[in-house]
């Protein structure tokens with residue numbers, strides 16, 4: 001049976017936009033030592049916008065953008081949506097239908113158009129050396145600003161670089177500072193590059209971050225974190241985050257997250273309101289003192 005104090009804490013939480021799928025999760029929050037966060041859509045708004053397109057010599061930026069958007073229109077990734085949105089806004093031409101489109105989670109997308117093989121994704125997806133040679137310092141500069149850089153490759157040549165900027169949520173810093181004041185270690189797990197990860201982690205005041213994290217690696221990192229910090233929460237919004245949410249002692253989903261994330265989580269932040277996490281921890285610590 002559920003204790004009256006627990007019941008009242010759960011309904012108090014619900015009134016303040018935090019949903020507990022059971023008293024045990026509220027109890028677990030009081031023992032929390034570390035919280036891992038997904039980046040895109042969790043610490044950031046998850047609505048990236050295209051800021052720069054750098055095309056190779058002799059290549060039309062508009063043409064590359066049209067092809068990239070045509071391929072990305074078959075992906076649901078937030079970066080894909082941003083590229084499609086930008087192309088529709090800036091080019092007045094119909095999209096091309098790609099053949100053999102393949103979505104490679106954590107890396108990018110690839111497709112064939114007529115005779116050409118196209119790849120759009122992170123530097124290591126198109127070849128790290130080629131990507132670094134192509135951008136000649138621009139990659140580093142944009143990544144240091146927290147931008148995500150994706151490359152468009154046509155056959156074996158890099159045709160363009162597309163930079164996208166996603167903004168850190170207004171309340172992220174406050175949420176992280178509060179958790180740190182409560183003695184909780186905060187870490188970000190992202191599939192993005194080392195430099196972009198570092199810029200966002202600094203801006204968000206996180207203790208630490210792990211970049212270039214493949215979807216399957218998030219679970220591994222979480223298991224390690226459980227070994228070092230015993231009681232760990234994971235906060236995420238995406239389909240890719242669901243396995244990590246399930247692995248954590250407490251899985252926390254953003255209210256606007258994907259259905260899979262919402263179903264897998266133990267706790268839901270109904271209004272995406274990150275500072276509610278430390279309120280909930282405070283509530284659970286107080287509740288435990290009343291019960292014991």
Ligand code: ADP
Pocket residue numbers: 039040072075077079080104105106107108109120121122123148149150189190191192193213214215
């Ligand atoms: P995150 O963990 O930051 O949400 P993902 O694991 O989804 O990121 O993707 C990691 C990286 O792979 C992205 O930063 C991007 O460079 C590349 N990527 C993944 N999907 C796509 C896509 N549809 N189009 C372009 N790049 C992509």
Ligand code: MG
Pocket residue numbers: 038039040041042236237238
């Ligand atoms: Mg996300």
